[in-house]
Amino acid sequence: MLTRALIVVLAILNLGVACWWLLRDEPQKPAPAPQPAGVAALRWVPGGGDAAAAAEATAAAPTAPLMEREPAGKAAVAATPAPAPAVPAKPEAMLAAAPVAAVTQPAALPASTPASAPEKPATPPAAVEPPRCIALGPFADRAAATAAQGKAGNALGQVRLREQPAASGSARYRVMLPAAASREEAQATVKRIVAAGLSDYYIISQGEEANAVALGQYRNREGAERRIAAVQAAGFQPRLVASGDAGQWWLEGQLAAGSQPAQAQQRSGAAQSRSLECARLR
Structure with a gap:
């Protein structure tokens, strides 16, 4: 029951709104402001060329009334034709001129690179002392x-x-084996020397070195020391005896x-x- 009542109320409201919309008066447009005397009315003219012509006509229109209101003394000044206003260029002309300006504009010079500082000479290596x-x-x-x-x-x-x-x-160096107790013992030592493959030997028969076996005499010590090394390798123990200066x-x-x-x-x-x-x- 309640639902039906709501539907009826909504239908009545909609009907009332529709009747008001159909029967309402058209809104009155405001009257245009009165145009001052001697001033041309502004008109919207589409297009670049017509707009320029309309601008020229509008600028030339108030010239005569203004001249009438000017004093007589300034008539000569008013009679001087005013310079023509600059006609705005068409968008197409402006777009065409833009690349030319971009081309004619000098390119920015790159910033000058600072000259690099001269390299310091490498320090020469220290001379190696001989x-x-x-x-x-x-x-x-x-x-x-x-x-x-x-x-x-x-x-x-x-x-x-x-x-x-x-x-x-006059210096001399002799390589000798120690003196033996007897001649026979010295001869036995000589046999051992021969068996070891050594040569250049003799037995001293008299003096303080009697029964000693001499294994060579040399003018320099180096030769004598080499002989000593060879005799020692054979198993003997010789000694070096220097004579002279x-x-x-x-x-x-x-x-x-x-x-x-x-x-x-x-x-x-x-x-x-x-x-x-x-x-x-x-």
Whole structure:
């Protein structure tokens, strides 16, 4: 029942709204404002060329009334034709002119690159100091030269001991076996020497070295030491006997980095120091 009543009410409302819409009066348009005397009315003219012509006509229209109202003294000034207003260009012309302006406009110059600073010359490597070699001495014998080598320590490298013969050349070095108790015992030692493959031997028959076996005589110590090494390899224990003027021993070697000849001489206790070519140590 309630639903039907609502439907009826809505139908009546809709009918009333429809009748009001059909019977209402048209709204009155406001009257246009009165146009001032001597002023042309503005008109909307579509199109670029017609708009320019309408603008020229509108600008020229009020010239005559204005001239009538001007005083007589200013008639000459008013009679001077006014400069024609600039006619706006058509959109198509503006678009066509834009690329030309873009082309004629000078391109921006790139920023100048600062000149790179000149490179500093590379520091030349420090010159390597050539090796220096010296000879320290003289020493009375090999044992004294060996002791001096130990005192010099690390001030010298590639050390070697060298014997310098006496100036007269009368020095001699003999390799000998100790004297035997009898002649027969000395002969038995000789047989053993022959059996070991050694030669150049003889038995001393008189003097303080009687019954001793001599295994050679040499003018320099190096030759005598080589003979001693060969005899020792055969199982014997020879000894070295020097005769005549004794030679001198020298300590030769290469100076360590940062060492001076005077320092090495002072540490070894040598009386003299001589420059030496390092090629002689090789």
